[in-house]
Amino acid sequence: MNIGESIRIAFRGLSANKMRSLLTMLGIVIGVAAVIALVSIGEGVQSFVASSFQGLGSNLLFVMPGNLSMRQAMSGSGVAFLTMADVAALEDERRAPDVGLIAPESSGTKSVTYGGEKILITIKGVTPEYTIVRNFHPQIGAFFGEAEVKSRARVAVLGQDVVEELFPAGTYPIGETIKIDGTPFRVIGVMEKKGGTGFGSQDEVVFVPITTAQARLFPERSLRGEPVVSLISVKTVSESSIAAASAQITRALRQTHRLAASDEDDFSVINQTDVVNIAGQITGILTIFLGAIAGISLLVGGIGIMNIMLVSVTERTREIGIRKAVGAKRRDILVQFLIEAMVLSTIGGLIGIALGALGSRAISQLMEDMTTVVSVQAVLMAVGFSAAVGLFFGIYPAMRAARLHPIEALRYE
Amino acid sequence: MSEPVIAIENITKVYRLGEVEVHALRGVSLLVHEGEIMSIMGPSGSGKSTMLNMIGCLDRPTSGRYFLAGVDVGHLNDNQLAHIRNKRIGFVFQTFNLLPRTTALQNVELPLIYAGVKGSERKKRARAALEAVGLGDRLNHRPNELSGGERQRVAIARALVADPTIILADEPTGNLDSKSGAEVMAILQRLNRERGITVVFVTHDPEIAAHTQRIVRLHDGLIVGDEPVLKPKLAGIEG
Numbered sequence: 231m232n233i234g235e236s237i238r239i240a241f242r243g244l245s246a247n248k249m250r251s252l253l254t255m256l257g258i259v260i261g262v263a264a265v266i267a268l269v270s271i272g273e274g275v276q277s278f279v280a281s282s283f284q285g286l287g288s289n290l291l292f293v294m295p296g297n298l299s300m301r302q303a304m305s306g307s308g309v310a311f312l313t314m315a316d317v318a319a320l321e322d323e324r325r326a327p328d329v330g331l332i333a334p335e336s337s338g339t340k341s342v343t344y345g346g347e348k349i350l351i352t353i354k355g356v357t358p359e360y361t362i363v364r365n366f367h368p369q370i371g372a373f374f375g376e377a378e379v380k381s382r383a384r385v386a387v388l389g390q391d392v393v394e395e396l397f398p399a400g401t402y403p404i405g406e407t408i409k410i411d412g413t414p415f416r417v418i419g420v421m422e423k424k425g426g427t428g429f430g431s432q433d434e435v436v437f438v439p440i441t442t443a444q445a446r447l448f449p450e451r452s453l454r455g456e457p458v459v460s461l462i463s464v465k466t467v468s469e470s471s472i473a474a475a476s477a478q479i480t481r482a483l484r485q486t487h488r489l490a491a492s493d494e495d496d497f498s499v500i501n502q503t504d505v506v507n508i509a510g511q512i513t514g515i516l517t518i519f520l521g522a523i524a525g526i527s528l529l530v531g532g533i534g535i536m537n538i539m540l541v542s543v544t545e546r547t548r549e550i551g552i553r554k555a556v557g558a559k560r561r562d563i564l565v566q567f568l569i570e571a572m573v574l575s576t577i578g579g580l581i582g583i584a585l586g587a588l589g590s591r592a593i594s595q596l597m598e599d600m601t602t603v604v605s606v607q608a609v610l611m612a613v614g615f616s617a618a619v620g621l622f623f624g625i626y627p628a629m630r631a632a633r634l635h636p637i638e639a640l641r642y643e
Numbered sequence: 644m645s646e647p648v649i650a651i652e653n654i655t656k657v658y659r660l661g662e663v664e665v666h667a668l669r670g671v672s673l674l675v676h677e678g679e680i681m682s683i684m685g686p687s688g689s690g691k692s693t694m695l696n697m698i699g700c701l702d703r704p705t706s707g708r709y710f711l712a713g714v715d716v717g718h719l720n721d722n723q724l725a726h727i728r729n730k731r732i733g734f735v736f737q738t739f740n741l742l743p744r745t746t747a748l749q750n751v752e753l754p755l756i757y758a759g760v761k762g763s764e765r766k767k768r769a770r771a772a773l774e775a776v777g778l779g780d781r782l783n784h785r786p787n788e789l790s791g792g793e794r795q796r797v798a799i800a801r802a803l804v805a806d807p808t809i810i811l812a813d814e815p816t817g818n819l820d821s822k823s824g825a826e827v828m829a830i831l832q833r834l835n836r837e838r839g840i841t842v843v844f845v846t847h848d849p850e851i852a853a854h855t856q857r858i859v860r861l862h863d864g865l866i867v868g869d870e871p872v873l874k875p876k877l878a879g880i881e882g
């Protein structure tokens with residue numbers, strides 16, 4: 231008997247009990263849908279993170295408050311801040327010779343109003359160097375310069391999405407006055423479209439001079455009264471000086487923070503590869519987690535299939551007897567029930583692929599900047615996996631069926 | 644006379660139910676020649692079905708030897724027995740034993756599927772077999788859409804579709820009224836006459852047995868009589 235015949239018989243057997251077949255598939259459906267969604271989202275996140283950081287240039291370092299690796303930002307004497315004093319230390323040619331340009335930022339979320347419109351948005355207080363260090367420039371108007379920073383000017387440069395959200399369509403934003411946290415700011419520029427980076431969409435940001443931000447919007451001060459900065463971006467003099475610059479920054483900041491030799495750093499210096507690695511670690515954890523769910527679901531689905539196949543073998547004992555009486559060999563019966571189990575699990579797998587693909591579509595639609603792709607490998611893997619589950623969990627029931635004695639099977643009531 | 648197609652030598656069958664041993668057959672010997680049509684009679688529990696299952700290679704004897712067309716069946720493995728059932732033997736059961744939810748045509752095709760006959764050829768032969776039992780117009784009926792007599796005729800079509808040497812029928816008319824029973828008898832007689840198929844009946848009904856050439860009587864697992872029927876009746880009505 232050939233395989234095509236077995237598949238036809240299997241379909242006939244399964245369609246005789248449609249509801250039961252469907253419920254039996256459910257475990258496989260969920261498992262495979264989880265695998266498909268997870269793989270496509272994982273790949274989406276990874277390519278998203280990679281593309282976000284590629285534009286930045288590889289001679290970039292980020293200095294952040296708190297020790298990322300030790301998770302002990304709260305230890306020691308109170309909260310560790312980065313301050314303008316740290317920025318000054320890094321600007322010192324003698325202490326950090328491999329540090330090129332420095333772009334500190336003081337940021338937070340504030341309400342921004344224009345006309346009747348009010349939105350909550352990230353405000354970044356920065357210096358003009360920011361545009362060079364982050365390779366991010368205004369499209370219309372201009373960025374503010376040293377003069378505005380010195381004078382704490384109330385000027386703002388908007389990200390593209392902010393313009394869309396805040397102003398009625400067709401309004402020319404330059405020269406308009408917006409209110410940030412109640413304080414009026416004059417719009418002098420609009421940034422080019424950038425899309426997301428590892429730190430959220432760059433198009434949903436309002437830039438103001440760092441001095442203005444610290445004076446009017448973010449009143450936090452360190453214990454010694456220094457204005458607080460949330461992030462320092464550093465461009466090193468060359469790509470090869472990343473390691474040296476990183477060491478110099480660490481030494482300088484340990485001094486300004488007056489850390490004893492035994493103290494851990496209360497700040498972190500990370501480079502692009504670190505960021506990509508961290509993102510990779512996070513998606514890795516996510517992958518393992520979802521993978522475990524998918525695995526358990528496939529296992530449960532497989533057990534469900536085994537259970538139903540055992541029931542089916544018992545129910546169809548007479549049928550097996552009839553088939554044996556007219557000449558079916560053990561192998562014929564074994565193959566028939568195995569194929570039935572595999573058809574069950576593979577159809578479940580196909581439904582799961584469809585659902586998983588829909589799920590990943592939905593997610594890529596929710597998160598604008600992320601495109602998830604259901605890869606051919608993932609689909610093939612899922613089909614293969616679900617067929618294998620059917621094979622594995624179908625073997626025992628199929629062997630039971632194949633071993634039945636023809637007369638006893640025919641006598642079965 | 645021709646070669647014996649069935650040669651049974653001193654066969655016994657013992658069923659073991661826990662401590663108890665049931666001796667269903669206590670040593671029977673029998674020769675059946677090609678082209679014979681005969682019946683096995685005896686009271687309930689005398690071992691008729693057990694013997695027929697043995698002849699049909701559905702079961703193995705506890706001891707004794709069985710030659711089917713000269714081949715010692717005792718030495719064959721399960722697959723080889725399945726092959727013999729498929730090629731040489733057709734079964735007709737009292738309870739029809741058709742696959743439910745499956746059309747007459749598909750039921751009749753079943754032995755050919757296991758014989759590896761391809762699709763169109765298989766359909767052609769199954770249709771021919773159904774036409775031979777007068778059911779050419781019932782091809783796509785399912786068993787629950789057929790009368791008892793029609794179901795048994797589907798079963799006969801299934802038994803003859805693979806061109807067997809022997810048809811074994813275990814009380815084939817037991818569940819039928821006298822008219823359908825006569826139809827079934829007539830078909831089997833005709834298959835015996837026209838195609839030379841050896842037919843072995845198991846029956847309680849002397850009227851059925853009177854239609855065969857020879858009656859073997861079983862009692863308590865032993866053969867107690869074996870006589871020819873002097874003038875076998877011909878089943879009258881045939882559609």
Ligand SMILES: Nc1ncnc2c1ncn2[C@@H]1O[C@H](COP(=O)(O)OP(=O)(O)OP(=O)(O)O)[C@@H](O)[C@H]1O
Nearest residue numbers: 658659660665667686687688689690691692693694
């Ligand atoms: N699977 C079995 N296990 C135990 N005993 C069995 C089994 N099959 C048959 N027997 C016993 O073997 C004996 C012969 O049974 P068999 O079915 O051959 O009788 P029979 O002549 O066909 O009877 P009937 O006319 O009622 O069909 C009976 O006593 C029966 O109880």
Ligand SMILES: [Mg+2]
Nearest residue numbers: 691692693813
């Ligand atoms: Mg019986």
